[in-house]
Amino acid sequence: MPKLGNSVLVLGTSDGVVSPRRAHASLLLSIDGVELLFDCGEPCSHSLVKRGIPADLVDAIFLSHLHSDHVGGFPMVVQWFWLANRTKPLPVYMPKEGIAPFRNYLNTVLLFEELMKFRMSLAALKSKKKISVRGVSVTAWNNSHLESLRESFGKLYSNKFESFCFRVDGKRTSVVYSGDVGAPFDLVPLLQKKTDVLIVELAHFEPITLFEFLSSYRIQRIIFTHLGGFIQRNLDQTKKLAQKFFKKGQCIFAEDGLRLRF
Numbered sequence: 001m002p003k004l005g006n007s008v009l010v011l012g013t014s015d016g017v018v019s020p021r022r023a024h025a026s027l028l029l030s031i032d033g034v035e036l037l038f039d040c041g042e043p044c045s046h047s048l049v050k051r052g053i054p055a056d057l058v059d060a061i062f063l064s065h066l067h068s069d070h071v072g073g074f075p076m077v078v079q080w081f082w083l084a085n086r087t088k089p090l091p092v093y094m095p096k097e098g099i100a101p102f103r104n105y106l107n108t109v110l111l112f113e114e115l116m117k118f119r120m121s122l123a124a125l126k127s128k129k130k131i132s133v134r135g136v137s138v139t140a141w142n143n144s145h146l147e148s149l150r151e152s153f154g155k156l157y158s159n160k161f162e163s164f165c166f167r168v169d170g171k172r173t174s175v176v177y178s179g180d181v182g183a184p185f186d187l188v189p190l191l192q193k194k195t196d197v198l199i200v201e202l203a204h205f206e207p208i209t210l211f212e213f214l215s216s217y218r219i220q221r222i223i224f225t226h227l228g229g230f231i232q233r234n235l236d237q238t239k240k241l242a243q244k245f246f247k248k249g250q251c252i253f254a255e256d257g258l259r260l261r262f
Contacts, residue, residue, distance in 0.1 A: 004030035010258040011047040015203040016069040024069040032170040034136040044073035045080040055084035063094035064179030065163035089119045095162035096124035140164040144182030184213035201226035211245040222251040
């Protein structure tokens with residue numbers, strides 16, 4: 001298996017709009033020899049295979065919320081693991097309301113548990129509760145990304161509308177992944193400690209709002225991903241704006257396939 005070192009491989013950088021050039025939200029975080037897949041936006045399995053990632057490499061999957069551009073590729077990841085003869089157990093962490101429907105969906109598309117050579121467990125994320133994956137600590141935090149949907153549809157549907165950010169702490173390295181957030185202030189509890197790498201979406205608010213907020217925190221490197229259509233069309237202008245708030249080389253606007261070592 002490849003040794004990725006401490007790094008992040010950004011697999012998909014598009015927002016919810018289908019793009020001819022970008023895949024949907026997904027990234028592989030490698031820290032202290034542990035490989036964590038965050039979100040499975042379509043076509044996640046293709047993106048991983050294209051970059052030479054073996055099916056047995058991933059140690060755990062974390063799904064930040066249940067929007068289709070973050071989970072639409074998950075069944076094909078499972079199918080890839082099966083057909084590639086994965087044997088290593090696979091824990092998958094997601095909002096609780098997704099567990100039963102996802103299990104039912106996998107059965108509906110004939111990905112039966114009995115077919116697999118690996119044991120897959122689906123577990124609920126809980127805000128502020130640490131999850132240990134081979135010594136690496138992952139802490140999920142609730143955010144407000146789906147609050148407007150809750151206000152509009154909470155009386156019509158029984159959804160819990162949960163959405164999470166993540167802080168990952170290794171022995172000497174810390175990484176924060178925003179998932180999708182309702183406002184930059186959702187990141188406050190995750191950035192109280194020094195952060196080596198922040199991977200943050202830039203689709204749901206104006207760039208200057210996020211840049212002003214982040215400039216006051218101790219963050220060594222910032223990767224902007226999940227770029228909204230306006231940002232993609234005006235990327236040079238957005239990069240020039242970022243230069244007013246961050247040191248040279250501090251921030252990167254991700255393209256699909258970006259690998260940052262840290």
